[in-house]
Amino acid sequence: MDFISPPYLSRNASVRSVMARVLFALLPGVAVYACLIGPVILLQIAIASATALAAEAAMLKLRGKPLRPFVTDGSALVTAWLIALTFPPIAPWWLTAFGALVAIVIAKHLYGGLGQNPFNPAMVAFAACIVSFPALMSQWPSLTLETRFIDQILAVLGVSKELDALTSATPLDVLKTALRLAPGTPIAETLSDTKIHGFIGSRTWECVAAAYLLGGLWLLRCKVIRWHAPTGFLAGVVALSAVCWLFDPGRFAPPLFHVFSGGVVLGAFFIVTDPVSGCASAKGRLIFGFAAGILAYTIRVFGGYPDGVAFSVLILNLCAPLVDLMTRPPVFGMKKK
Amino acid sequence: MENTDNVFIAVAVMTLGAAFLGAALGWASERFRVEGNPIIDQIERALPQTQCGQCGYPGCRGYAEAIADGAPINLCPPGGEAGARKLADLLGREIPTTGVAEKPPQFAVIDENRCIGCTLCIQACPVDAIVGAAKQLHTVVGSICTGCALCTAPCPVECIGMKTIPETLDNWKWKSPVFQIRRVA
């Protein structure tokens, strides 16, 4: 009979149940994604998941850790899904697999495995791939042309001959390019092309974002995540985009456009909320989220990359220990009156 | 022409930067100079004060001075592993790979049947932990005794023994779960 440390009662929470709920919350987003953009995303998720699990098992074996509890904890799956959802759906299979490998092997296990990684593994994968394969990472399925599922599959398998016809830039890219090519055009004109930009953000993508939002709100409700980081992140994006928009509505898109395009909603509820690489205190999470939001907008609008969520999160991951140190809450009885 | 200008400006900027930083460092070293050599005091405070001389130096102060001069930090058995780690942290040194001499904490006990009251042990005790008078039975004050064993050698009738301090409710400690996990695994 082994010694059991008190308390003898437990809420019976587990890492596995936390991760399972995150995956469950991603389902609406995945479903809308599959319906509107293409079922190919399911293939991407499968590729990423298989690679991530294999890499996880191999690394655990190498490190001499027990396989069962760690492979089944679901953390590798969350990373894999986030990779699949942030990569272009028609990225070649090996790119997705490479991303999952980078995330699990380098970003996670080389830093000590579950709970030890200073950076969000999925974002490390995204950053590594967009730096290494900028062209492939910018091939998003064309929003103006209907693409057939079979063409998407062929693209993923890397055997498509007419890839260029399938792809186009993301709405964010379109906006940026338009601004660069015709500096005088008012932004409203570019945005009014609903074929690309939909009603608020980007055509179809705004629906996916809404589905992510739904999942995120559910996560909030069952207390898997706390409101601080998502609110801070959205507030950061909205605040800076509103300032810019009010300053010159001709040059800058309205805040709502920015919230519903790119990876902002996904980032707000599923990426900046990563507890391992984020801040731990309530105030710290607010600061973390807000700063990431500001940075994400800055990189997206003024930087060279189409979206800024990944880089802003990685930069804030670096700052997280410092923010935690500075926002350490006072303990019971030690508060200043 | 423009190129050489650029090079010139770059060199100038770097030089100025280096000069500024150098000046700042120099100023800081003057401004925040630490007087004296408090490191010996700090080392001494990290030592267990048993004054046993098992390290080969005269008392804890002596060992502290020796460490400051570069003596190894793993020579103190009463301090053990924890003490060596404290010294390693304090000095930013590594604990030598030869390991640390370790000894459980002990205290001296005088066999009352054999003690002849010679007072030799009283003179040897560096912490005045032995009480008694000439031709009277001596006894060790357990709470003061540091377990240095310096009293055992002078005793002409070899009546002083060293005992390990037993585990009681007062000094019992909770164990780290880390070791329990290892034991089970």
Place this chain on the structure above:
Amino acid sequence: MPSGLSRRLFRFKGGVEPDTHKAESSLTPIGKAPLPSRLILPLHQSVGACATPCVRVGETLLKGQRIGNADGWISAAVHAPTSGKVVAIEDRPSAHASGLPTLSVVIEPDGLETWVERAPLDVTARSPDEVRKALRDAGIVGLGGAVFPTHAKLTAAKSTAIDEVVINGAECEPFMSCDDLLMRERAEDVVRGASIFRDLLEPKRVLIGIEDNKPEAARAMRRAVEALGFDFEVVVVPTRYPTGAAKQLIRVLTGKEIPSTRRSPEMGVQCFNVGTAYSAWRFVALGEPLISRVVTLTGNVESAGNWETLIGTPFEEFVALGRPKPDTERFLMGGPMMGFEIPDLSAPVVKACNCVIAASSSLFPPPPPEMPCIRCGACAEACPHELLPFELYRFSRAQKFDKAVELSIDECIECGCCAYVCPSRIPLVQYFRFAKSEIDARRKEKAKADATRARIEQRKAREERLKAEKAERLAAAAVKTSGAGGGDGADAAKKALIEAAVERARLQREAHPPKNPETPASVEAAEKTPDPAVNPGDATR
């Protein structure tokens, strides 16, 4: 009569809401546990110094006779729970997580239950100090589990008047119902006990806090307060573990947060358990010292309930009262949140024992293997002391104890909320207990090392002084012998010699100033004997 609803309540951050499981043991009235075959009374049954035994083996005792005297102020006496014979005074397994032996008086009951002469204490005729001393000698200690001597809590701070006396009937630990039953059945005595504390501390208000899962107890207490005509407030507080911890209940009732660096009277508040109030009243009204207490016996047993149990009843005889089911694996003393496994059932029920739970793996499933911390922050949200358990865990595990202290590990009350919510199922409390006992041991070690260093310096100073004085004496003697045969010139030489010796001694003294004012005395002591055979007086301290 002020009702509990009118009072503004405060909240403490954190806390958890486990299933209370109180119904099992609170359905039947308090039973009277039968006289056991043998009673084992550890002499150390309170915070502070161990009581010193005042009986001998073979002595015949009367019920309520004192068997251990309080040693100093923070200490409490121990009494014979029944009449009988002392059969041994020896080390016996303790009711402690370690099970290490502790000095105990073993009594063989004679079955007669003959009381010593009992006399009620006329509180009005005695000075407060006499009442406190009497409580100490009656062995009254905090029965909530902390067993802090009650008399030592009955003095107001010099600087602050007491605003509130809080009577703790919250009983937040799951499974436990001894305070609940006590309040239901003996409410008037509890309230009268509280009035003793009120008389000694003279607070503005007396607040009786009861969790809202004990409506019957709250009703009984309200009725008792009304019947006795006191102006105490019975306040019903929300059920939330650990509301029953003194600091949390004080926070809920008064809004005051007491840091670990201060004592609660300094902030004008003091807290007592209802059981303590009850036993204080038994002593004042009937002259009965603390020899029994109500203990909940619950968990994996056929019949759960509460028993008025004599202190010293061996656990093996006590647990038999509940008829534990065959799959019982272990017995816990205390609640399932803060209790510990009783390592040896031959240990006795002590004053700190409020509950015994029979545990099986179906009742308390063994935790799955510990996973790495994912810094989810659930523990920080659950911590009622607003600590950062996940950071404390990191430092405790790595044995970086100074960092843990920096993060206020001393504030941790080991309530178990953090481990209760942890998704990685890390035994956080165990890590903190480990760190805290290591920190404590190191502090003690350091105090001893500092004292030792001071002693060594004293000894050095003394030796040098003795040397100087010896040199002086020798010089004086030398001059005397030479002076006997010489004239004026020799006198001058003598003077010069003495002066030189005095000067030398002075210089030496200045080079090694005594670190301790006691040193001169010890030097004097050493001076009287030619040989330093007698050690300075402080050696016997």
